[in-house]
Amino acid sequence: MNTTSVIDVSGLVSSLSAxxxxxxxxxxxGVSDVQVNYVGGSATVVYDAxxxxxxxxxxxxxxxxxxxxxxxxxxxxxxxxAKDAMAHDMGHGAGMDAHAMARDxxxxxxxxxxxxxxxxxYSPMGGLFAPPAPPFGLALxxxxxxxxxxxxxxxxxPFFVAAARALRNGVLNxxxxxxxxxxxxxxxxxxxxxxxxxxxxxxxxxxLLVFILLGHWLEMRAxxxxxxxxxxxxxxxxxxxxxxRDGAEFTVATSEVLPGDVVLIRPGDKIPVDxxxxxxxxxxxxxxxxxxxxxxxxxxxxxxxxxTINKSGSFRYRATKVGADTALAQIVKLVQxxxxxxxxxxxxxxxxxxxxxxxxxxxxxxxxxxxxxVLGQPLLLALALTITVFxxxxxxxxxxATPMAVMVGTGLGAMNGILFKNASALEDATRxxxxxxxxxxxxxxxxxEVVELALxxxxxxxxxxxxxxxxxxxxEHPLALAILKRAQGLALEPAGAFTNVxxxxxxxxxxxxxxxxxxxxxxxxxxxxxxxxxxxxxxxxGQGRTVVHxxxxxxxxxxxxxxxxxxxxxxxxxTALHARGVQVAMLTGDxxxxxxxxxxxxGIDIVLADVLPGDKAAKIKELQAQGKRVGxxxxxxxxxxxxxxxxxxxxxxxGTDVAxxxxxxxxMKSDPFDVVGAIELSRATLRKMHQNLWWAVxxxxxxxxxxxxxxxxxxxxxEVAALAMSGSSALVAVNALMLKRTRLAGIRIGPATSAVxxxxxxxxxx
Numbered sequence: 191m192n193t194t195s196v197i198d199v200s201g202l203v204s205s206l207s208a209x210x211x212x213x214x215x216x217x218x219x220g221v222s223d224v225q226v227n228y229v230g231g232s233a234t235v236v237y238d239a240x241x242x243x244x245x246x247x248x249x250x251x252x253x254x255x256x257x258x259x260x261x262x263x264x265x266x267x268x269x270x271x272a273k274d275a276m277a278h279d280m281g282h283g284a285g286m287d288a289h290a291m292a293r294d295x296x297x298x299x300x301x302x303x304x305x306x307x308x309x310x311x312y313s314p315m316g317g318l319f320a321p322p323a324p325p326f327g328l329a330l331x332x333x334x335x336x337x338x339x340x341x342x343x344x345x346x347x348p349f350f351v352a353a354a355r356a357l358r359n360g361v362l363n364x365x366x367x368x369x370x371x372x373x374x375x376x377x378x379x380x381x382x383x384x385x386x387x388x389x390x391x392x393x394x395x396x397x398l399l400v401f402i403l404l405g406h407w408l409e410m411r412a413x414x415x416x417x418x419x420x421x422x423x424x425x426x427x428x429x430x431x432x433x434x435r436d437g438a439e440f441t442v443a444t445s446e447v448l449p450g451d452v453v454l455i456r457p458g459d460k461i462p463v464d465x466x467x468x469x470x471x472x473x474x475x476x477x478x479x480x481x482x483x484x485x486x487x488x489x490x491x492x493x494x495x496x497x498t499i500n501k502s503g504s505f506r507y508r509a510t511k512v513g514a515d516t517a518l519a520q521i522v523k524l525v526q527x528x529x530x531x532x533x534x535x536x537x538x539x540x541x542x543x544x545x546x547x548x549x550x551x552x553x554x555x556x557x558x559x560x561x562x563x564v565l566g567q568p569l570l571l572a573l574a575l576t577i578t579v580f581x582x583x584x585x586x587x588x589x590x591a592t593p594m595a596v597m598v599g600t601g602l603g604a605m606n607g608i609l610f611k612n613a614s615a616l617e618d619a620t621r622x623x624x625x626x627x628x629x630x631x632x633x634x635x636x637x638x639e640v641v642e643l644a645l646x647x648x649x650x651x652x653x654x655x656x657x658x659x660x661x662x663x664x665x666e667h668p669l670a671l672a673i674l675k676r677a678q679g680l681a682l683e684p685a686g687a688f689t690n691v692x693x694x695x696x697x698x699x700x701x702x703x704x705x706x707x708x709x710x711x712x713x714x715x716x717x718x719x720x721x722x723x724x725x726x727x728x729x730x731x732g733q734g735r736t737v738v739h740x741x742x743x744x745x746x747x748x749x750x751x752x753x754x755x756x757x758x759x760x761x762x763x764x765t766a767l768h769a770r771g772v773q774v775a776m777l778t779g780d781x782x783x784x785x786x787x788x789x790x791x792x793g794i795d796i797v798l799a800d801v802l803p804g805d806k807a808a809k810i811k812e813l814q815a816q817g818k819r820v821g822x823x824x825x826x827x828x829x830x831x832x833x834x835x836x837x838x839x840x841x842x843x844x845g846t847d848v849a850x851x852x853x854x855x856x857x858m859k860s861d862p863f864d865v866v867g868a869i870e871l872s873r874a875t876l877r878k879m880h881q882n883l884w885w886a887v888x889x890x891x892x893x894x895x896x897x898x899x900x901x902x903x904x905x906x907x908x909e910v911a912a913l914a915m916s917g918s919s920a921l922v923a924v925n926a927l928m929l930k931r932t933r934l935a936g937i938r939i940g941p942a943t944s945a946v947x948x949x950x951x952x953x954x955x956x
Contacts, residue, residue: 192222193239196526197247200257201291202228203352203365203406205589206543207256210359214254218242227530229413229593230420234530255355261514292410298345299403305341306396309334313393331383331390338392342376346399362547364584370554371580371908372399378573389570397909398581405916409586412594412923415930420529423522423604426497431462434506451509455500463496463512470505474498524609524856528600529593533613535879536592539886543585546890550583557898574908578897582911586919587889591882594926599875602930607843607858608868615854617879618838619872621819625767625865626798626810626832627760628824629778629788632842632862634754638668640676641735644726644749654748656680658740661698661707664688669738672752695738706741713739713746721746733787753784759863761792766866768793777801777809777822777832803828807835823857823865840865874932882922889918 199211208226211233215224220241226233235247244260251258312321312334324333349372352365375395382388431444434452444462447453452468455461461474473485476498485501488494494507496516513519532540554576562572596613603610610616627633643651659677662670664685687699694715695708706712710727713720718741720727727749730737735751764774775796778785785799798809810832813820822829822836830852833839841853842860857864893914899905906914 191239192236194234194236194527195244195247195261196232196234196523196530197244197251197261198231198258199226199233199251200231202226202231202256203348204228204363204584204586205540205593206361206363206547206585207352207356207365208233209540209544210356210361210363211251211254211256213361214359215247215250218246218250221247225530225532227526227593227597228589229597230526230529232526232530234527254359255351289414292407292414294348295403295407295410298348299400299407302341302345302396302400302403305337306393306400309337309341309396310393312337313390334390334392335380335383338376338379338396341392341396342372342399345403346372349402361544362551364547364586364589367547367550367580367584368402370551371577372402374573374580375577375908391570391574394574394908398577398912401909401912401916402581405912405919408916408920409590409923412920412927415927418601420522420525420601423518423525426460427516427518428460428462428497432456432459433509445513447509447512449509449512452506453509454504454506455494456504457500457502459500461494461496461498461500461507463509464516465494465507465509465511467492467494467505467507470503472503472505473501475501521604521609524611525600525604528610528612528616529597531596531612531614533592533596533617533879535617535883536596536613539588539592539883543589546583546585546588550580550894553583553894553898554579561899575897575899575905577908578906578911579894581908582893582897582906582915583890584915584919585886585890586915587886587922588883590919590922590926591886592879594923595875595878595882595929598926598929599871599878602932603868603871606864606867606871608864608871609856609858610868610872611854611856615838616872616875618819619821619855619869620876622772622821622838622869624773624775624796624813624818625821625823626775626777626796626813626836627862628806628822628829628832629776629780629785630754631825632757632823633760633776633788633792634756637755638672638736638752639755640672640750641753641755642730642751644723644730644751646721646723646745646747649747652680654740654750656682657700657705657742657747658707658738658750660685660700661688661696661705664698665690665696669736669752673738673750676750700742703743707738709737710739713741716741716744719745723749732783735784735787753787756788756791757862759861763862763866764793766863767869768795770866770869772869773818775813777806777824779803804831807831810835821865823862824853825860840868871932874929878926878929882925885925886918886922889914 199208202208202211205228208228211226212224215221215233215235218237220238221235222238223236224233237247248258248260312324312330324330328336346368349365349368352363353369356363356366372395375391375398378388379390379392379395382390427444429444430441431447432439432441432454433447434454439454447463453462453465455472467488467490469490471487471489474488474494475485476495488505497518511517514523557579558572558576561567561575562569596616599616600610630636643654645651645654655673655677658673659680660682662673663682683700685698685700685705689697691697691708691712694712695706698705706716706718718739723746727737727739730749730751735753738750738752739746740748740750767774773795774793775798776785776789776794777798779801780799782797782799785797788794789797801809806828810820810822814837819837821838821840822832823840823842824833825842833841833852838855839853840855840857843856843858855868857868895901896906897911
């Protein structure tokens with residue numbers, strides 16, 4: 191059976207570094223799929239647990255030249271800076287997260303700049319005035335060599351290492367081009383310094399490297415920003431927990447809490463791990479997982495979720511899920527898997543990036559041969575143009591275009607309770623033109639409520655409710671609970687001789703009178719006087735209501751109409767989808783009268799009523815056969831086939847594990863309006879992807895001929911090429927980060943209704 195793990199892969203210097211790791215991991219026995227995320231520094235690996243394991247994957251990543259500490263979602267989420275502590279190998283970039291790599295690039299940039307300034311001043315080609323004599327009695331050429339060596343060797347070392355790794359893993363990446371350009375210029379200048387006559391351009395190589403490092407520093411900072419959603423989620427868990435062991439209290443790290451431990455929670459504490467309340471009661475803020483703003487009451491037997499906040503009382507609970515099994519850890523894993531997955535556009539960009547490096551090398555060689563051998567131009571010009579081609583063709587912008595947008599988009603969704611499981615769902619959601627909603631539990635609350643009362647002449651509303659509730663307090667039927675809820679606070683008479691009448695209702699004695707509660711058949715069976723309410727009964731039933739007839743002493747005293755309550759956000763959801771050009775359909779097993787009533791109430795376009803559970807997927811197929819791109823929103827076990835059949839399946843977070851497992855998107859707040867937010871987010875993300883890809887492609891189309899000197903005498907220097915290349919990558923990264931400013935329409939428009947979304951998701955992903 192296949193297992194999916196998300197593992198760390200630190201030290202990826204360029205987008206094509208990820209391709210090398212993918213290529214090597216796929217060679218392991220048992221590995222069926224690998225997706226490495228260069229931006230996030232992690233890999234999703236699907237493998238046969240009987241043939242390999244995480245330790246073997248970790249060891250293989252290390253053999254590729256990168257650092258891996260195993261599972262990216264750790265057994266504890268309470269040490270958010272643990273990755274920073276791994277930044278021990280600054281020279282190779284191993285073990286560093288994006289923040290640490292950004293700091294490392296920043297330090298190398300400043301070192302390079304520090305030595306480049308005097309190098310530029312002393313250089314015969316760059317000096318603007320006569321510099322003082324070199325110190326220590328050195329010759330000028332030796333002084334320039336020393337400055338250039340300090341400006342190049344340490345600052346450029348990560349690129350040398352990354353190029354070696356890439357070649358060893360069978361790929362060509364950006365680091366190879368940097369080494370070819372910087373290394374060629376530096377070695378040529380060393381040769382003219384000590385071995386043969388010729389011009390030196392140490393200062394050009396150093397300025398070139400300054401711009402490359404500056405671009406990478408900005409890019410690494412942007413990568414770190416793209417990972418903030420994961421970091422924010424991981425920071426939710428408390429670092430410590432108070433547990434009872436052998437009758438004594440101990441404060442331990444959250445990572446050391448064991449299943450079965452009794453955990454003590456006091457007012458204001460964060461709950462460390464998932465569990466079940468043993469004693470005590472409190473109100474718990476679960477908004478971080480469910481979006482529910484109101485605290486949820488907890489009593490013995492209730493579930494609590496790790497990282498939620500205790501607001502009032504104290505209680506003890508037994509830990510049931512710890513470490514990577516907690517709801518929070520599973521959500522982090524779900525988001526990471528989505529960020530690591532690749533949209534179709536990214537797969538194309540990855541292949542294009544690989545070929546772009548090969549083409550750059552070929553064009554660079556052709557440029558040198560054309561200018562130096564064929565056209566007989568000076569060596570310095572040919573070499574400068576060749577280096578310019580190598581530099582300007584770095585495919586980082588193309589490699590960053592899609593993954594940066596996907597990371598920011600899925601992260602933004604997670605922070606708003608919308609969990610995309612993969613990048614394909616993020617892209618496919620933009621194309622939906624019909625969204626099908628399951629009725630019960632999705633458009634409605636799945637909780638019957640009293641929606642209307644019809645009173646006989648001389649009967650007060652309270653009298654009707656008290657009579658009905660006095661009988662129904664003996665029943666656990668959902669209709670009885672709806673009546674009891676409506677009659678809450680009223681003083682009830684004691685009833686006796688309660689009898690259930692199968693399929694029709696109930697009978698009881700109340701104050702010496704016989705009371706009947708049920709449908710019209712029960713009333714007819716006992717020849718009850720309808721008391722002028724026949725028309726009202728037919729009208730309510732025609733509207734799709736469930737009508738409870740209440741008779742006392744042989745006369746009907748009133749009717750109680752009960753219906754599944756529509757969610758407050760259902761009508762705004764339909765309106766918002768219509769505004770975005772999306773039709774809305776409702777799928778239900780209810781009769782057409784009930785379905786049509788709800789459809790009219792909230793503005794549904796297409797009503798699919800009287801649908802058996804096994805036929806839901808077939809109805810989705812029928813819509814798809816009409817050429818429609820269909821999204822399906824559901825919450826039940828019988829919705830799973832339809833969720834799978836749909837182009838994009840949306841699971842309500844409070845739904846069943848099977849529905850969540852079958853869906854492409856999980857709506858944690860159980861609010862149908864979040865479908866609108868998901869579509870808005872997917873469209874905004876796809877716009878960023880397209881903007882970035884068009885920019886990256888246009889840049890390379892223009893850059894190659896300019897760099898190769900096609901428009902001679904108009905040429906650009908290697909330094910300008912480095913600035914253009916770095917600026918292009920930084921622009922793509924910053925443009926993706928601008929997605930964070932997207933305001934998702936309708937997010938938090940209404941109250942969430944789920945208090946169990948977290949553990950349901952955790953179970954689905956465990």
